[in-house]
Amino acid sequence: LLHGLEGLASPTQFSLGTLVSCIAWSAEAGALMVEAHYQGIVLSFGMAMFILAALNLAIAIPISVANLGTFEASIIFALQRLDIPFDKALAIATFHHAMQLAGVSLMALVTWIFFRK
16 A cells, blocks of 8 residues: 555656546546437536446445446436436446446456466
8 A cells, every 4th residue: 555655756657647547537438428328318528427436436345246236226326316217227337337347358368368378
């Protein structure tokens, strides 16, 4: 923890870390906006960031494997606060989590194939 916090003392590392985080959150917000679009829902960037904030708060303490259930419930909760019907919120939440799990699984497979001994 202390070693990780040392990076905050370096303006260069802090700035780079902040930039990468902003890009990652923006990409995930964009993905949510596209997923919602295919359900006939228009989400603004701010709405997508609200959903991501709720998601990150909910999964901060893992309580299930791959945050199954908690992940979807938090997105559904946030979407319903934005007056999105439950069935569409469920579809968006489930698809979003499936895409994240697929991405992580693909990266693990590629790593295993190319870097195994």
